[in-house]
Amino acid sequence: MAVTDAQDVLRDVNPAYEKLTGYRKHEVIGMPIMFNHSGAEDEDTVRRMRDRLAANGVWEGQFWLRNRAGEAFSEKVLRRIFVDPGSGERGILTVSLDLGGSEEEKRLMLWQAHHDTLTKLPNRNLFQERFTRVVMNLKSDGHGVVLAIDLDNFKIINDSQGAAKGDQLLTQVAFRIATAAAKNDTVARLAGDHFAVLI
Structure with a gap:
């Protein structure tokens, strides 16, 4: 108490x-x-x-x-x-x-608190933790890269095809981004159709 x-x-x-x-x-x-x-x-x-x-x-x-x-x-x-x-x-x-x-x-429970339930990618919280860690280490490494990715006109697909189809698309996009990323990169779903890659 x-x-x-x-x-x-x-x-x-x-x-x-x-x-x-x-x-x-x-x-x-x-x-x-x-x-x-x-x-x-x-x-x-x-x-x-x-x-x-x-x-x-x-x-x-x-x-x-x-x-x-x-x-x-x-x-x-x-x-x-x-x-x-x-x-x-x-x-x-x-x-x-x-x-x-x-x-x-x-x-x-800790995994669930740090990952997106739909795509299983790291969520905004885990991304921010890792981003902060990278920024703190910039003096030794010298550089860092963040890629911001969002889907154009995703709302149209969601509205016309339904939420289930929209979820399928998000899952497929998440898989493709994660597959293309390097092993040590962090691929995260920040919200909705917004993704980010920390390199």
Whole structure:
């Protein structure tokens, strides 16, 4: 369990939080609650969570975090806005459950968090992680290339032939790009009919 203020800054955590994350209470007080977010969910997902919480006063979902050792883990989260009866200040109560599971289940969930379900290619999150890594190493390597690919008039095919045909086309395009790419390249589906290759 964790308690944050209206700006989502940690104000209190319980022993279960310390055990789950490996962080001690005094280390995290004053930190943003998402300080140990794994990056599996993109910024839009986090923004939508906060928008729904603000609009409805409650939000429930799943997030990937990293513990003190850097290991990713998944947790089911229930967040609820509350008002302190003494001060009248608003805060957010966060209750979470470690989804745990076997090592195989954890590997599967981590894979699903980083790959597109339709094409099985890396998704935007994994692409951004690898892109950031390449940029950080540019001083030693000296160069990097990103190819951006999208399909012209894909919406026409989707509208006239149906979503199933559109999915077939996207899968075939993904296969052809991946086949043409080098072994160490990252081919990703960023969204819709948008693909990218990190060379």
